[in-house]
Each structure stands twice: as C-alpha cells, then as structure tokens.
Amino acid sequence: MSAKVYRTTDPGPDGIVPLFIGGEPYPIDEARVFDVHSPQDNKRFARAHGASKADAIKAADVAWETFATWKHVVGNRRRDIFWRASDILNERAEEMKALLMLETNCGIEAANRQVNFVFQMLRELAGYATKIAGTTPEAQTPGIFTLTLKQPIGPALVIAPWNAALLLAARAIAGPLVAGCTVVFKASELCPRVHHALVKIYHDAGIPAGALNKIQCGRQDAAVVTETLIAHHAIKKVEFIGSNPVGAIIGSLCGKYLKPIFMELGGKSPALVLEDANLQQAAELIVRGAFFHHGQICFSTERVIVVEAVAEEFTALLKAAGEKITYAGTAAQLRFAEHAEEVIADAVAKGAIPLIGGPGFVSIASARPTILTKITKEMRISDEETFGPSLSLYVVKDADEAVKLANDSKYGLSASIHTKDMLRFVKLAAEIEVGQVSMNSMTLFEELTAPLGGAKGSGWGRANAFHGIEEFLVEKMLYIGPPEVGAH
Numbered sequence: 107m108s109a110k111v112y113r114t115t116d117p118g119p120d121g122i123v124p125l126f127i128g129g130e131p132y133p134i135d136e137a138r139v140f141d142v143h144s145p146q147d148n149k150r151f152a153r154a155h156g157a158s159k160a161d162a163i164k165a166a167d168v169a170w171e172t173f174a175t176w177k178h179v180v181g182n183r184r185r186d187i188f189w190r191a192s193d194i195l196n197e198r199a200e201e202m203k204a205l206l207m208l209e210t211n212c213g214i215e216a217a218n219r220q221v222n223f224v225f226q227m228l229r230e231l232a233g234y235a236t237k238i239a240g241t242t243p244e245a246q247t248p249g250i251f252t253l254t255l256k257q258p259i260g261p262a263l264v265i266a267p268w269n270a271a272l273l274l275a276a277r278a279i280a281g282p283l284v285a286g287c288t289v290v291f292k293a294s295e296l297c298p299r300v301h302h303a304l305v306k307i308y309h310d311a312g313i314p315a316g317a318l319n320k321i322q323c324g325r326q327d328a329a330v331v332t333e334t335l336i337a338h339h340a341i342k343k344v345e346f347i348g349s350n351p352v353g354a355i356i357g358s359l360c361g362k363y364l365k366p367i368f369m370e371l372g373g374k375s376p377a378l379v380l381e382d383a384n385l386q387q388a389a390e391l392i393v394r395g396a397f398f399h400h401g402q403i404c405f406s407t408e409r410v411i412v413v414e415a416v417a418e419e420f421t422a423l424l425k426a427a428g429e430k431i432t433y434a435g436t437a438a439q440l441r442f443a444e445h446a447e448e449v450i451a452d453a454v455a456k457g458a459i460p461l462i463g464g465p466g467f468v469s470i471a472s473a474r475p476t477i478l479t480k481i482t483k484e485m486r487i488s489d490e491e492t493f494g495p496s497l498s499l500y501v502v503k504d505a506d507e508a509v510k511l512a513n514d515s516k517y518g519l520s521a522s523i524h525t526k527d528m529l530r531f532v533k534l535a536a537e538i539e540v541g542q543v544s545m546n547s548m549t550l551f552e553e554l555t556a557p558l559g560g561a562k563g564s565g566w567g568r569a570n571a572f573h574g575i576e577e578f579l580v581e582k583m584l585y586i587g588p589p590e591v592g593a594h
Contacts, residue, residue: 123154123298123322125161126305128168129315132161140324142209142298147470148440152209154298157321162290162334165319169261169288170340172316177258177286179314181236184284188232191311192225199225202272202303209297210271211436211471216399220273223554227277227570230554234572235284238579250587256579258286259366260342263335265356267348268296268438269402269493274347275301279308279318281574282345290335293322296438332356337363343578344368350491350517350563368567368577370559372491373404373519375549376512378534379412379420380505383524387546389423395522395548396497397434397475401446404564405520405550408491409498411508417501421461421479424499428462428477433469434495440471446494447473453485453498454478461499489515505534513539518561520549540564 122139124131134155142152157165195202203217212220240254262282266275271294282289293301305320323331335341336359344367346356353371360367377392379385395407412420437443450473451465463476475495481488487498502508512521522544523531535543541560544551552558557568567577 121153123152123302125155125157125165125322126302126309126318126320127161127165127316128319129309132164138324140295142296144211152299154295154322156295156323156327157331158323158327159330159334161321162331163338165290165321166261166263166335166338166340168316169290169319172314173258173261173288173340176288176314176317179286181238184235184286185232187308187312188228188235188280188284191308192228192232194307194311195221195225195228198303198307202300205300205303206272209300210268210438212399212438213435216270216435220270223273223552224276227273227554228280230571231280231284231575234575237572238285238575240581245585247587250585252586253584255582255584257582258282259578259580261288261290261340262578263290263292263341263344265292265332265344265346265348266294266301268294269399269404271297271300272304275304277569277574278345278347279304281569282343282578283308283313283318285575285578287343287578288317289319290341291318291320292332292335293320295322295324295328298322333359336360336365341365345567345577346370348372353565369565370404370567370569371519371563371565372493372517373406373549373560373564374408374489374491374515374517375405375520375522375540376409376411376515376538377407377522377549378505378508378512378524379410379416380508380523380525380527380530381413381415382526383416383420384526384546385416385420385423388524389420389427391522391524391546391548392497393424393427393431393477395550396477397428397431397495398550400435400437400443400472401495402438402442402493403550404491405552406493407497407522407549409500409512411500411502411511413504413508414501421499424477425461428475428497431475431495433472434475435472436469437471437473437494442493443467443471443473446492446496449486449490449492449494450474450476450478450496453481453487456485457482458485458487458498463496489517491517505530509534509537513537516563519564520544520551520560522547522549522551541568 138156141150206217245252458478461477463474557573559568
C-alpha cells in the first residue's frame, strides 16, 4: 500500500486538478487543461487536467492489473481501510465542506448533510467487507454437494454527478471497492476538486495504488472518453448516476458492448396527501422536499397530489409554507437555473397558474421558488425533471386516482404518502411504481441500511449497505461429487 499522503485541499501541481492513476497524480498535459467557472460571476476558480482517450485506456489497464491482487485482499483489511477513510473524512470535514460550497455552490446545511452521511456510510459499509459469503444449496442428485462463491465482478467504471458531489461519488466508489473490485472513477468536470479530495481520502486510508483511479475530462471529450472506457476489455460493470437522457446514452453503450450497468437516474417524485393527513405537517415537509438545495436532488418532490376532500385547506397551507421560502439556494451552474426557469415559463405560457413564485430569478443562478397549479400534459413540467425549486399541485377525486396520477410518469424514483393509516399506506405504497415510498416524510428520505434505487425510467439496481455491494458480486456455482455421479 502507498504511504504517500496528499493534503485534501491541495489540487495538484500549479493548482491544476490532476488525473489520479496508479496511486499518484498523473503528469499534466497543459494542452488538455480546462477551466472550471463560478456560477455566480462566471470567473475561473479552478483548473483541471482533462483526460484523453489514451489516458482513459491507461486508467482501465491499471485497474485491470491491480484487480489481480485487490480481489484477494481479505475482508478485514478492506474493512479497516474504509474505517480509516471515515476517520480521515472526519478530520478533513471542514475542508471538505468548504470545497463543496465553493465548487458546487451548495449551502452549509447541504454540505453538512453530505459530510455527516458519508462518514456514517463508510463505517456501515466497512462492516460488510467481512460478511461476503456464498450458500450451500441442497443438491437433488444423490452424491452431489453444491456450494456457491460470491466473487467480485471485476474492474468497475463509476460515473458520478455534481449535485451531491461527495455523497454520490463516495457511495458509488465504495460499493465496488468493498466487494473486491477495482475502480475507474470518471469525476464530474463541474466539481473536480471535490472528487479529487475524495479520492485522496480513500488513497490516504490505504487503498492500494491502482485500485482506485480517477479521471475527468472537458465536456467536448466526454463522449469519446466514456465510450473508450465502456468498450475496454477490463471494465466488467458500469455504475452511472445522472440524468435520464444521459443515462439512456450510457445504457445504450453498455448494450452495445454487453456490459452490465447499475443506474440511478432522475425523478419526478410525487407526494400524495390523503384526507386523514396532518395537513400542516404535510405542507411544510413537501415544500422543504421541493426547495431544498435549489431542488438539485433527484429525489426532490416535484409533484404534490391532494384528494379533493381537503384540497382547499391544504392548498392554503401549502401556499403559506411556500411563501416562507423566498430563496432556495443557488444552482451549481447558471444553465441549471436557466433550465428550471424555462420549464416554469413554458408552463405559465400554456396556462399554469402560480400559487407562489413564477418565472424569474431571485439572483444569479437562483430560480424563484415556485408552486404551480392547473398543469396539463402539453406542458414540459408535467413529466420533465426541472431539477430546480418548483412544485406542481394536482387535485384528484380520491386515493385511487392519486396513485394513478403518481404512476403517470416515465420516472419511478421515490414517493411519499401523507396519511395516519399505516395499513392504507402499505396498500397504496405497493401500487406506486417507484423504488421507495415514505410515510409522512419527504420524498428524499434515505436510510443507510435500506436499499436505494429506482424503477422505470429512473434506473435499476440498488445502493446502500450490502445491497450496493451485491451489485458488484457474481455468484459461481461449484458441484462436488465422485466422477461416476458427474458422468450421469
């Protein structure tokens, strides 16, 4: 294991965020350096070395070579590495929060949540490293004994986004590494310093040189670099976290090269409000779930569906709760705020009525928190993820219609149901086509030990705890018996 330690806040030579291949910063090619700009004033605040096709091949080659040894590292050693990683993150917490706020434009609350969650997540995952085990199915052929082995699938390509830059990348990298796979991590070009700091934490915790390799590239090179990695013989599985449109492209490439993929994509998460709900509590939670972090969470509440029996009372409470939030933070890039505002403007132009807010900006890269009513199918907002601080309000006859409308989406990430009746919640939750449903909570609720993932156009596969590790294990069946039994 490498003993060299890098400061988290030191991006690399001359302030340029380097590639990280084979356990050390890769020599920088000045011709491939790109700028990272602030959404506030469009000024450059970082520079990063963009990977070429050759760099991508080198990272995959190194991951393949290292897999031959990393896959045999015993579970308690992997456990100890991830426990140390959590300690190092805790020591560097303030540095990491500062980087998150600088580079992804998030507020202190969002930065705190990410750092605290990842600290706990790493400790939770560490414990599973020693619990990977096969089974002993009962053979139906006399004289035959059967058993299964759980083995790492091989080097994984991990592509993580910018919106929860630390949390999503840390979890995506940890799953395959705990399973015994090596990783090529394609970091986001929008937050290269955060992702580089994360990789250095893993490295300083004792991840062997070559087990975790990190590249980033400018947007103009992303398609070529990504396909090069997916096509590479070493890459045995892909994990992608990002938007639905990009997920469709990545998924098609994996189909082209016959590579399995684990995807967590976008959402259009609905909150259902039934007649027996605590309406005041529901209104406050739904508004918070829609506007937190400028709506830049795939699990954000984008739709609220209320039954008509309490629609008038709930609408007034929702409006009051929404009016308390005049600023929802700032988007990570101006273009993301502009997209959210464009979708709202389209809806208003086609007849949607703002309950609060409407088209426009609070400040640079900060869209107005908005709740719209009278949504129709021809509006983009009806089933396009805004990824901004917006909420669409629908009124339906009853719970059955609420479920039907909730399912009328290409997405299927998360939902919430507000009701005091637990049995009713369970029955309705079973009918909603999403990966997780919460009762009397926000749609962005998450538990460290619970499976997390989507349905339909929101992806497939499950993250968190052993569920995320299993995504990178393959099961091999062994048959044991005398030769004469096998001959038959």
